[in-house]
Amino acid sequence: MTALTLTNVNKSFGKVHVLKDINIEIEEGEFVVFVGPSGCGKSTLLRVIAGLEDASSGEIRIGDDVVNMTPPSKRGIAMVFQSYALYPHLNVRKNMSLALKQEKQPKDVIDARVAEASRMLNLEEYLDRLPSELSGGQRQRVAIGRAIVRQPKIFLFDEPLSNLDAALRMNTRIEIAGLHAQLGTSMIYVTHDQTEAMTLADKIVVLRDGRVEQIGSPMELYNNPANQFVAGFLGSPAMNFFPAGQVAEGDDRTMGVRPEDLYLADDGALKVDVSHVEKLGGDTNVIANFGGQQITARLFGQHDIAEGQSLSLGFDADKAYFFSPDGERLYE
Amino acid sequence: MNQARTNPLNTAAMHGALILYTLIALFPVFVILINSFKTRKAIFREPLAMPDADSFSMIGYQTVMKQGDFFLYFQNSMIVTVASLFFVLLFGAMAAFALSEYRFKGNTLMGLYLALGIMIPIRIGTVAILEMMVATGLVNSLWALILVYTAQGLPLAVFILSEFMRQVSDDLKNAGRIDGLSEYTIFFKLVLPLVRPAMATVAVFNMIPIWNDLWFPLILAPAEETKTLTLGSQVFIGQFVTDWNAVLSALSMAILPVLVLYVIFSRQLIRGITSGAVK
Numbered sequence: 001m002t003a004l005t006l007t008n009v010n011k012s013f014g015k016v017h018v019l020k021d022i023n024i025e026i027e028e029g030e031f032v033v034f035v036g037p038s039g040c041g042k043s044t045l046l047r048v049i050a051g052l053e054d055a056s057s058g059e060i061r062i063g064d065d066v067v068n069m070t071p072p073s074k075r076g077i078a079m080v081f082q083s084y085a086l087y088p089h090l091n092v093r094k095n096m097s098l099a100l101k102q103e104k105q106p107k108d109v110i111d112a113r114v115a116e117a118s119r120m121l122n123l124e125e126y127l128d129r130l131p132s133e134l135s136g137g138q139r140q141r142v143a144i145g146r147a148i149v150r151q152p153k154i155f156l157f158d159e160p161l162s163n164l165d166a167a168l169r170m171n172t173r174i175e176i177a178g179l180h181a182q183l184g185t186s187m188i189y190v191t192h193d194q195t196e197a198m199t200l201a202d203k204i205v206v207l208r209d210g211r212v213e214q215i216g217s218p219m220e221l222y223n224n225p226a227n228q229f230v231a232g233f234l235g236s237p238a239m240n241f242f243p244a245g246q247v248a249e250g251d252d253r254t255m256g257v258r259p260e261d262l263y264l265a266d267d268g269a270l271k272v273d274v275s276h277v278e279k280l281g282g283d284t285n286v287i288a289n290f291g292g293q294q295i296t297a298r299l300f301g302q303h304d305i306a307e308g309q310s311l312s313l314g315f316d317a318d319k320a321y322f323f324s325p326d327g328e329r330l331y332e
Numbered sequence: 333m334n335q336a337r338t339n340p341l342n343t344a345a346m347h348g349a350l351i352l353y354t355l356i357a358l359f360p361v362f363v364i365l366i367n368s369f370k371t372r373k374a375i376f377r378e379p380l381a382m383p384d385a386d387s388f389s390m391i392g393y394q395t396v397m398k399q400g401d402f403f404l405y406f407q408n409s410m411i412v413t414v415a416s417l418f419f420v421l422l423f424g425a426m427a428a429f430a431l432s433e434y435r436f437k438g439n440t441l442m443g444l445y446l447a448l449g450i451m452i453p454i455r456i457g458t459v460a461i462l463e464m465m466v467a468t469g470l471v472n473s474l475w476a477l478i479l480v481y482t483a484q485g486l487p488l489a490v491f492i493l494s495e496f497m498r499q500v501s502d503d504l505k506n507a508g509r510i511d512g513l514s515e516y517t518i519f520f521k522l523v524l525p526l527v528r529p530a531m532a533t534v535a536v537f538n539m540i541p542i543w544n545d546l547w548f549p550l551i552l553a554p555a556e557e558t559k560t561l562t563l564g565s566q567v568f569i570g571q572f573v574t575d576w577n578a579v580l581s582a583l584s585m586a587i588l589p590v591l592v593l594y595v596i597f598s599r600q601l602i603r604g605i606t607s608g609a610v611k
Contacts, residue, residue: 052506073512085503089525102512146511158503 001028001063003154003186004049009058011041011048011210018044020210022058026154026188026203031180034190035197035233036207042190045207046156049188051075063153073102078147079156082163084139086131086146092118093127096146110149117148120182121175137168144179157189161196173199194234198222206230228327231256237285240295244322253330256321259285262297268314270295277305286311361587368392368580375576392577395568396585399578404557405564410589412474412560413542416481417535423482424489424534425497425527429519431490432497433505443494449487454480455547465552472555480548485538496530497523532597539597543590561586 004026011019018041026032034042047053049060051072060067067075078099086095093114100110118124121141131139140160147155157176161169177200180187191197197204198218206213206221206229214226218234225231231239237259244251247269262270272288272295279302286297286305297313305311322330366382367375374387381387396402431443454461461480462471470476500523508518524531549563565586568578 047506050506050510052509072506072510077510079507079510081503081507083501083503085501085507087504087507087522089521098513099511146507 002026002061003028003030003063004188005059005061006049007059007061009045009048009060010056011044011053012056018210019048019055022210022212024205024212024215026186029184029186031177031187031189031200031202032205033197033201033203034188034205034207035192035194036213037233038192040207041210042192042207043158046079046158046188046190049154050077050079050156073099076153077156078150078152078154079158080140080143080147080160082159084131084143084163086139086142088131091128091130092123092134092142092145095131095142096149099146099150113149113151114145117145120148120179121145136164137172140164140172141175144176148179148183153186155185155187157187159191160189161191162193176200194236198234204234206233225321225329227329228254228256228323231321231323231329235259237296237298239321240293241323242290242293242295246291246293252325254323254325256323257295257315257319259296259298261315261319262295262299262313263315264299264303264311265314266312268312270313270315272311272313274305274307274309274311277307288313364580364583364587368577368584370577372577375580389577392575392579392581393585395575395578396581399567401556402564402582402585405559405561406585406589408474408558409543409561409586412477412481413539413593415474415478416485416542417538419478419482420485420489420538421531421535424486425493425524425531426519427486427490428493428497429523432494443490446487446490449483450491454484458547458551462551470552472553472558474553474558476552477548477558477560480552481538481542481545485534485542488537489534492534493527493530496527500526532599536594536597539593540590543586 002025004024006022006024009019009022010017022045024032034045036042044053048055051067051070055068062075062077087098090098096114096117097110100113114127115124118127121144123138123141123145126134126138126142131142134142140163143160160176161172164172173196176187176189180200189196189200201218203215204218204221205215208229214221214230216224221230221234225234228241232241235258239256239258240262241254241256244253244255247255270290272290274286274288275294276287278285278287281302282300284299284301284303284305286299286303288295288297288311324330363379367379369383369389369392370381370387371389371391374381374383374389383389427446431439431446465471465476470479504522505518508522513521544562545560546562546566549558549560550566553559554563561582565579565582568575568582
């Protein structure tokens with residue numbers, strides 16, 4: 001069953017056309033990540049789904065109901081915000097139970113749901129504290145708890161991890177994945193971080209300039225990107241692009257090779273000058289100049305490579321991607 | 333305070349400047365206070381001397397208590413000031429919320445129109461206001477003053493408050509909407525507590541001119557039962573003879589309530605002034 005269907009959704013702020021003909025279908029229980037660079041409209045799209053912005057045209061369907069005219073609180077969604085957005089004057093318990101009180105749920109139901117959510121998120125000892133007395137990670141958990149108690153049909157996450165430090169971000173990422181496995185509810189997650197997208201998603205929606213560039217599972221997008229933008233956006237370090245003419249005479253396409261597909265080979269096609277080396281222990285990232293283009297090679301293990309050295313890099317022909325000058329993928 | 337960044341000379345200079353300013357600001361108040369406790373002759377002979385056994389006299393206060401209904405004036409001033417502040421804050425905050433929160437046609441124009449009142453003194457319209465009050469039968473009622481002061485305070489209140497409301501996190505308001513709070517609950521329960529310092533600032537800026545105003549009470553509500561304190565004190569100032577004892581005593585007493593209101597608001601006020609700078 002589909003949890004959410006967007007049909008030809010458009011959104012304009014005055015003359016600025018922010019979302020252009022968005023068509024997305026999300027299945028029950030799916031974890032969907034909207035990813036794209038800043039200003040691509042991913043947060044606006046989430047707010048349109050939540051009902052915080054009206055769509056200028058198009059249809060939004062949650063379950064079987066068209067919800068274009070339904071206020072946010074009646075859509076069966078719950079949202080977790082980047083800035084947590086906890087009510088500063090209410091303690092953790094009241095923060096979590098406010099929505100249920102507004103729905104006029106009986107008191108024992110409210111208590112049971114708050115207890116259940118705080119147990120899942122290890123918040124039991126903090127229930128009587130104010131948000132200002134909590135750490136960043138705890139606040140984020142309260143924000144997630146506030147969403148859980150509503151038992152929504154869809155969870156919406158708006159860049160929930162960007163205010164946390166790196167270590168906490170990874171832990172919370174794993175917690176969110178665990179939560180999804182436990183609850184089995186559909187989740188929509190907005191981020192600009194491709195690592196979060198790749199690790200969390202069942203399905204990734206790549207957006208650019210208010211358009212959907214490609215939809216698919218993380219590995220589909222990684223192995224089979226539809227265009228140069230998707231190829232360059234997913235994967236870290238990013239895919240290398242250079243004119244194919246630099247490898248084969250007279251070819252006017254753009255060639256793309258992932259850093260991890262490059263290897264040291266004495267007869268390799270790429271003769272490069274090393275400009276910088278990042279030694280990470282497990283991997284060595286070599287940043288080099290190839291005929292005026294900067295390219296990155298990710299070599300497994302530790303290598304004794306110095307800056308200024310000349311290297312010869314090779315790749316397998318079937319690992320190369322080709323793009324037309326306007327960025328479309330070319331299949332040979 | 334950080335030891336490394338303070339040096340005794342700077343601290344002394346800073347406190348010196350502040351103390352000097354305080355002395356200058358408080359001097360007139362001080363002179364009014366000491367002279368209100370002196371005999372008429374002593375006031376003129378040595379205006380700056382402290383009252384001593386010879387010159388001490390409560391005659392001014394006695395006159396004030398006897399003549400005119402001083403407590404009624406007092407009560408009128410209090411009602412007018414508090415009611416006007418209440419309406420300025422309520423309507424100002426609501427208008428500011430609408431302007432900063434909702435996108436609608438003519439939003440900017442409406443904001444400019446409301447801010448225009450800051451630049452145009454309301455007293456220019458006195459004749460028209462008087463005609464309106466006569467037509468509506470509000471002359472010689474406290475409502476006339478409350479309405480005028482509310483109108484006078486609103487432009488600045490809307491201007492300051494909308495700036496502060498813009499800083500209240502959108503996420504917080506949206507979280508409220510998703511949790512099913514009405515726009516009124518969001519306004520009163522989430523937004524107002526967060527802009528409390530700004531509200532206190534607006535309250536203090538408006539309070540003192542209203543309390544001290546002579547113009548509108550004299551024109552719109554000069555009747556005995558609606559006189560405000562400032563207008564009431566004028567009975568002691570005559571064309572030929574002025575009862576300085578009574579005037580100074582009345583003024584001394586008029587300082588008290590503003591002082592109390594100011595103390596209530598000031599803690600918030602300091603936070604309001606600094607909240608933009610720090611954090």
